[in-house]
Amino acid sequence: MAYNESDVKNDAPDAAQGLPPETRREEITGHVNKSRSCRVEELAEIFGVSAMTIHRDLEQLAKEGRVERIRGGARAITARLAERDVRLRRHLNAEVKRQLAATAAQLIERNSVIALDDSTTIGALGSYLEEREPSTVITHSLALMGAVSAMAHIDMVGLGGQYYAETDSFLGSIVVEQAQRLMADAVFVSTTAIKNQALLHPDAEAARTKRSLLQMGRRKILVMDSSKFESAGIYHVMDLAEIDDVVIDDQLDQRLMSELQGLGPRIHIVST
Known part of the structure; x- marks a missing residue:
């Protein structure tokens, strides 16, 4: 089954549903920084989108240097890690x-x-x-x-x-x-x-x-x-x-x- 940015779960919090992709990614970055690490399933539940959409979001955020991609999710960029890379x-x-x-x-x-x-x-x-x-x-x-x-x-x-x-x-x-x-x-x-x-x-x-x-x-x-x-x-x-x-x-x-x-x-x- 193919997924797109409009994939939304009915039981997700209303405030997180329907966000534009870049706004959602900003919110994801903030949530990961606050929690230090998050799993894909948790983020999909919070933001009311499919796991596939979250995977794409995390790949983009990792490419931009805003989070670190780990198996099954993402974690916050630490000062020690960031010092190695201006990105x-x-x-x-x-x-x-x-x-x-x-x-x-x-x-x-x-x-x-x-x-x-x-x-x-x-x-x-x-x-x-x-x-x-x-x-x-x-x-x-x-x-x-x-x-x-x-x-x-x-x-x-x-x-x-x-x-x-x-x-x-x-x-x-x-x-x-x-x-x-x-x-x-x-x-x-x-x-x-x-x-x-x-x-x-x-x-x-x-x-x-x-x-x-x-x-x-x-x-x-x-x-x-x-x-x-x-x-x-x-x-x-x-x-x-x-x-x-x-x-x-x-x-x-x-x-x-x-x-x-x-x-x-x-x-x-x-x-x-």
Whole structure:
């Protein structure tokens, strides 16, 4: 028997029936993230569609990096898994990243030169660039290069070098050498870990590249969610005391927030 998107079970919850495919997939992603893992049969019951439709939904969501496909169902993308693949990281804590980016965008001055790193948190700033009207964007992120190149009134300087598919960006000595010849009014970066009052990263080339971007900026702006504090990291990027602004969500432990405030950056707290 063939199934299609309109296959609906009569005993399914009314609120979940009749959703457009993309809306249903968004709801499935949220349910999997909340439950950590779900079986096909459970999702078919909740959303009032056939198991075959759920199989197709999960295949599409896995292809987009929004869930991890497992035998008989799907499970949430974890931070450890996502760190290996930018395709996965773009969907991890996506709403928090959007909220952080919306606040960080307010720090972009009109006609300024800004530099953006290749993190998915900073990548979310791409949606706000046209309305904030910087004169120039400097970046080593291939995704941001593509986005900015379509913005007629914003100049772009792309930092090229060795391309890394895992980060969808250019990293290494060539990028560092190019960055050393440039200056920016503001640099926006994120990182995977904050510990011992320093920005850390698990990859040496990424840490070196982020450091070179930060050093070109008159104003250094860190954008990150609170879960990165006290996380593991190996390679030093920059001391927190050298950062001018920190954009962070409101879930940071009070002790850590007090330590951060003591270092002197302007702190912009995002209510999530």
